[in-house]
Amino acid sequence: MVSACAYSGAYPTGYGRYAKNTEGVPEEMYERLQASGFTHFQQSGTGAIRKYYNYVRVTPMVQALDVLGQAWPLRDEVAEAGYYAATLDTGIRCELTVGAKVAVHRYTFPEHGSARVVVDLSCGGLDIDLGRTVPLRAQVESAGHGRAQATVVMEGVPLSVCVDVDSPGWRQMLWYDRRLIDGGTRLDFDSIRHTTLRPFGLLFMGPAAAGQTIEVRLGFSLRGCDQARRNLERECGSALPAFDAVRARTRARWADHLGRVQVEGGTPARRTVMATALYHALVKPCFADDESPFWPASGPFAFDVCTMWDIYKTQLPLLAAIAPGRAADLLESLIRVCEEEGNFPIGYRMARGADRFFRQASALVHTALADAHALGWESFDWNWALVHMVGDLRRMYGEDFFEHGLVHPITHTLDLAYAYHCTARVARALNDRGLADDLEDRGRRWSNAFDPGTGLLRDSEFYEGGKWNYSFRLLHDMAPRIALAGGDEAFTGKLDRFFGFGAPPVRQPGRRPHPAEMLAGYALNRFEGLNNEPDMEAPWAYHYAGRPERTAQVVQAALTWQFGTGPGGLPGNDDSGGLSSWYVWASLGLFPVAGQNLFLVNAPAFDRAVLRAGDNEFVIETSGHRETPIGADGLDRDPPAQYVQAATLNGEPLHATHLSATTLHRGGRLHLRLGPEPSAWGRAVRPPSLSHPPATPEETR
Helix, strand or coil: CCCEEEECCCECCCCCCECCCCCCECCECCCCCEECEEEECCCCCCCCCCCCCCEEEEEEECCCHHHCCCCEEEEEEEEECCEEEEEECCCCEEEEEECCCEEEEEEEECCEEEEEEEEECCCCECCCCCCECCCCEEEEEECCCCEEEEEEEECCEEEEEEEEEECCCCEEEEEECCEEECCCCEEEECCCCCCCCCCEEEEEEEEECCCEEEEEEEEEECCCHHHHHHHHHHHHCCCCCCHHHHHHHHHHHHHHHHCCEEEECCCHHHHHHHHHHHHHHCCCCEECCCCCCCCCCCCCCEECECCHHHHCCCHHHHHHHHCHHHHHHHHHHHHHHHHHHCCCCCCECCCCCCCCCCCCCCCCHHHHHHHHHHCCCCCCCHHHHHHHHHHHCCCCCHHHHHHHCCCCCCHHHHHHHHHHHHHHHHHHHCCCHHHHHHHHHHHHHHHHHEECCCCEECCCCCCCCCHHHHCCCCCCCHHHHHHHCCCHHHHHHHHHHHHCCCCCCCCCCCECCCHHHHHHHHHCCCCCCCCCHHHHCHHHHHHHHCCHHHHHHHHHHHHHHCCCCCCCCCCCCCHHHHHHHHHHHHHHCEEEECCCCEEEECCCCCCEEEEEECCEEEEEEEECCCCCCECCCCCECCCCCCEEEEEEECCEECCCCEEEHHHHHHCEEEEEEEECCCCCCCCCCCCCECCECCCCHHHHC
């Protein structure tokens, strides 16, 4: 539930130095790494979203209160899973760690006669246009020496925090508008507006010996200060200081999760990127068990499901494999949101009734629910889940789709047709054949979105892309979709054009690109990079046309050239872990087709990998794997092409380029023989389409 981060006020994608940006190279807000303190609750790798939390700023200082908000340079940074440290230019060493619902700060001060720790409860958002988040109401109260509590209502959500500060001999005071309130024990604000907001919070102040440490413990809750206090006591215990114990537990928990995917071989740089990608893939969504501020019942509450149109393709299948309990909790939470609010969210933040992102996409939770049902997850009332799946299909853009079989933006036609197909699978498995037949019939309306004359989507408005980007979606009926484009050769030709085979390289736009330059770039109708949501799956469309070697070429080039180990090591923002999850799957030689209980198979980036799916292990091993050369700068260079020559699954020949998600979750051994030249493997047996049933075992072996 809780995250903690150095806070500069700049856009978080870009290491707190850059302004919000959607085209070209971003402009710097600051020339250096700097921080005005350390805040809690952050988005992770999302795009141009206006709000980014950053609540409850804690600032260690040796200056007067009236300079609060000033930023100091950061140096000697250390970052690990569950731990961050840096030294401010003031000489204060700062360390942070978190538990499930707590954060613990440890500050080591230089010698000073009046050191202080300031807690700013009014902080929120970013220092960008329209980026400030203002508390609507607030209460702050001192609760004894070194103890305080507060509740601030942010975007309709009451965030409560209990603060314990281990500072013997220090004074404790409230402050308002950067002025101390001597002797005051409580602040109340019934209504706050942007125009009336003045900073407010708590201050702990006293002399510090050189090397003296001050520990600040914060327990959070969305259900009041009493629960925040219980959360703090449960995780920090009575043995103080608590920093090292909380850090050790969090480190062990991360080690367990990161250990669920093990790889062997590959270059050191590629292994570093793989481990980092797996970490990024597990940062979000946030799980706040028994903390929903919107309904009183216990159970999972998940937020920062941002952005569903990215994560449903790659991240949710990864959670389902390596953290199935949390994946089930997420789906249970989303079903409860649908019960309480009337629809499945496309994006869900820690906010009331805001930013549901319905313009971006429609009915995406259906894919994860269909996969969960196919995997035999028994923790749900599936008849009740089906009620919500069916009801959600008629909301927002779904009403027009139901009546006309076509809706604009045209991508929603694809979303809704696919969701009808996913819902039909669940209905048929529950023996509601009449409902399943009706849903399946409406699911065939995907074809209404395409122009038979071009084999591409019809002209429409598009979110982050154009009709070329979205035209290669992996639909539930790819065989007729390829026929609509003119057959395998024509479809492959369009994909080749999209990925730039035989075309000159493009030039990336610089800072403040002219609109004409951007329009000229968009007019190329080329692959923009994996940061563009629809492009994540496009390389795998070759599989359906019998050209898996093309998939291998595009994916291996992306793994090598679009990801690195330093700042800027991602090709764009991470989309809450959707992009990093793509890297994990692609490195394993797999791609999940969400909603179809299906994985596509291709050449992996590592010699051997073990995926721990629940209690089972799925092993991917290779023969003939060649390592990528390393340049003088330590980075991968000129990777040799790797193509699957033959495959076996549990010792039996596998002639198809796919396997079921059920097979992967059950555990087993996939062996891929690789070579430097394309082969006939996978050309004859295509991945399943609705109009073409899955191949029989005799065909695939």
